[in-house]
Amino acid sequence: MRIAVLYFSHETVSFLKNDTTVEDFIYPGSPMRDEALLAHDPRGYMGGFVKVAREHAGVELVGIESPGFPRTGTGSGWITAEAFERFTGRMVEELKTRGPFDGAYLCIHGAAAVRGVPRPEAELAKRVRAVIGDKAFIAATFDPHANEDAEFLRHADMAFCVKYFPHYDMHLQGERAARMLVRAIRGDYKPTSATVKVPIITATVLQWTGASPWMDLVQRALTWEAREPDVYVNFMFGFPFADVPDVGMTFQVLTNGKPELAKRIADDMAQSAWRRRKELVTAAKVHLIPEGVALAKQALARGDTPIVLADHSDRSGYATWLLREIIAQDLHDVVIATVADAAAADALRGMKPGDPFDRAVGGRVDESAGEPVRITGTVRITSEHGGAVEFGRGNLLVISRYLAQITETSWFASVGIDLSRFKVFAIKSRVHFRRGFDDSGFAKTILLVEPIEPFLGTVRLDGLPYETVDLKRFYPYGDVTLP
Secondary structure, eight states: EEEEEEOOOOOOOOOOOSBBBBGGGBBBBBBBBBBHHSSSSSSSSHHHHHHTTTTTTTTTTEEEBBBSSSSTSSSSOOOOHHHHHHHHHOOOOOOOOOOOOOOEEEEOOOOOTTBBOHHHHHHHHHHHHHHOOTTTTEEEOOOOOOOOTTHHHHHHSSSEEOOOOOTTHHHHHHHHHHHHHHHHTTTSSOEEEEEEEEEOOOOOOGGGTTTTTHHHHHHHHHHHHHHHTTOOEEEEOOOOOOOOTTEEEEEEEEEOOOOHHHHHHHHHHHHHHTHHHHHHSSOEEEEEEHHHHHHHHHHHTTTSSSEEEEETTTTSSOOOHHHHHHHTTTTOOOEEEEEEHHHHHHHHHOTTOOEEEEEEEESSSSSGOOOEEEEEEEEEEEHHHHHEEETTEEEEEEESSOOOOOOOOOHHTTTOGGGGGGGEEEEOOOOTTTTHTTSSSOOOOEHHHHHSSOOOTTGGGGSSSOOOOOGGBBBSSSSSOOO
């Protein structure tokens, strides 16, 4: 049993001005193939898939040359057509030369946006299908922020989507993909699916599955999977910052040769979401940054620390709005992690702890980033990727080359920062920070913030310059009904 393994993943913020180019996918370790590809993410989708696939005798995994996640992370815009064609073209050629294959596993995200390719994940599945043939099976894993409709499963057979945000079950979904792909190849599972789009669009910061109503929909999906053997329910929340035609909420259901059951469950999930639509779009309180910093000062005075100030909306990493307000309101004992600035990061590489630091940081890349903020202080940490500068009343600014989303408190110790020194943690994160700062009970006060203007990652989606997406087709922006 020969299974081709491919990887092409990105969460594209199409409103950013910097495209994701060929060069962004090429760095030490990327592209990768064979064992390097199969071993590159042991705790994630790939690790789960490889582990279970290799538990079955007679299974050969063939790692097809694939680009890693771009080095810019999610802080970059449209994937260029050149990049998409270059890497998918190499995949197709290698599938031809290294075949035949009984199946293929696509480790993808679902929120990629490619210039000139409306549905890149479906297009990749289509091209893989054209090579491996109709008798082979294709399985994929998805992030819950996938923008998908029925097109992907017209070319692939199975999809398995993470249910939790933060994404605790990536390894599990990889395991499922391997197990079911092997079963399908052996004739033990006949994939039959139903897909239902729900006209609800939400910002990702609202989609935390640790609280109702998002938690309730995840639980309903799990209940269906427990009630019915061989049923898998995908709840794709959608990613509104990619201006693509299949944006928005989606439910997919897989069954073993039972199309009526698949449709019944998909309809039930869609109706359940529609009944909770108002709660879904108001699931979290987001403060404007000046208000959020003022509330942090009040919590600090009360002793309700540690405090998390989470700027969910910064998609480039360069934004200085929160940093500027922290200085303006003289908030103290704050670690700001991080502000992206490649030039400042390079400057820090040539310095040493104790050196004076005096330069403008951040901003510049586009209007969403704001203006640079001048920081005068003392260098405390230097590294290959940036460093940290102490300034003000016990504050520490961490400077990175790219957008960094801090999800665990352990990260601070890993870069030489004493966690106990700080009472306020100003970070760039939407929901993933809850993994280390909320689920553990670490933070006593959590404040979600965004700038006054509705930039890029805002909850006020009607402030974004959509060209493809018509917000009037979605709740809460139009007078819509569930089809």
